[in-house]
Amino acid sequence: MEWLTHSQTGFQQAARYLLTMRLAIVVIQLVAVAIADTVVTLAHRPEALLICLLYTVLATLGWLWFTRRPPRLTVTVSVGLALDLFLISAWLFLTGGYTNPLVSLLLLPIAVAIILVPLRESIALTVIGFAFYTAMVLWHTPLTHENHNADLTQLHLMGMWVTFAITATMLLLVVGSLARRLRQKQVQLAEFRENRLRDEQVIALGLSAAAVAHRLGTPLNTMALLVDEMKSVHTDPSLVDDLGLMEKQLGLCSNHLHQLSTAAMQAKAAQQEILPLHFWMMRLRESATLLWPASPIHWLAPFPDQPVAVDATLDQAILNLLANALTASPSWVAVSAGDSDEGRIAIVVEDHGKGLELSLQNTAGDGVVDSEHGLGVGLFLSNATIQRHGGTLKARADRTGTTMIIDLPQAQAHTPDGKEAE
DSSP states (O other): OOOOOHHHHHHHHHHHHHHHHHHHHHHHHHHHHHHHHHHSOOSSHHHHHHHHHHHHHHHHHHHHHHHHSOOSSHHHHHHHHHHHHHHHHHHHHHTTGGGSGGGGGGHHHHHHHHHHSOHHHHHHHHHHHHHHHHHHHHSOOOSOSSOOHHHHHHHHHHHHHHHHHHHHHHHHHHHHHHHHHHHHHHHHHHHHHHHHHHHHHHHHHHHHHHHHHHHHHHHHHHHHHHHHHHHHHOOOHHHHHHHHHHHHHHHHHHHHHHHHHHHHHHHHHTOOEEEEHHHHHHHHHHHHHHHOTTOOEEEOOOOOOOEEEEOHHHHHHHHHHHHHHHHHOTTOEEEEEEEOSTTEEEEEEEEOSOOOOGGGTTSTTSSOOOOSSSOSOHHHHHHHHHHHTTOEEEEEEETTEEEEEEEEEOOSSOOHHHHHHO
């Protein structure tokens, strides 16, 4: 397989524009010859038509060259554009020279050169075009051997109007297309920059969490051994109960660290499973019940059966949002799910808390926020995880509470686990 350089790829993409420009010039020349021939008798009509035919063949060969084996150097592209200037000048030389109103066609290869080739070569092509124009001022063949001053004047005025219309159309199509592409590239670059900054923050938080998890393993094991020794030595029932509670809490901490390591490994391997939405929501409900057994979370069933691609990190992101909702509204939290747009799924988490700040609405999780009850990174990490799965996180707050909307794409098919879950 032959790898293309960045310049070659750009030339390959520009092949269609070059072919369009050259064929448009040929069509303009043929139409001009046909119209002029109806008004006056052209002195060099066969030669002008022959140049049009030659230009068409060279335009087709250039398109095949650019698409199949694009050049590696810009010099070859500049040579091709110089050939464009030569052929256009030769046609103009045979059709009245600088008196031909279509002399502005010389500007089109120069405009393309400014876009495709470096500045030095663009300047060289501009000088070549100026030289061709000057040569036609000094030497050119008459449009006709007969005297048709009135007809030539009318033909020239009509040609000036056609030249303006053609030039405006070409600028609209070419420059407008390039401007739209430039705006799209700028938008993509801005999104890429924002995603990179967010990923850098996520990586920094992940490294910190991994370091803390690694350091906590040893003291937790030490404390567990000390609790076992204290239970074997002391026989006071109240002390034994306290030691048993401490042992359970240490075991819970160890389990959380193990889950953290497992989730990190799954995220690194990008392991995802495709489940029906209702099965996934039931799994989230079970996890939430284990974490907050006494919390009033209302799961507004039924849930649809659309497939969704999930992993442990996405489960944790939803649970983080539930934790935030329970912190803000300990008395009432509701979870619902349904269809969003075509091919999308919406999961809604509602609460009756005081809500987010106005500045965070509709852009929830774009950065680390201040938190009275935690480190303030849960919402940020949840948003990063949801975006990594192709979804979006939006927030809406009013006097009644806060609504978090998680919009996720539907998956393509069910896994065997999902079918068994049905």
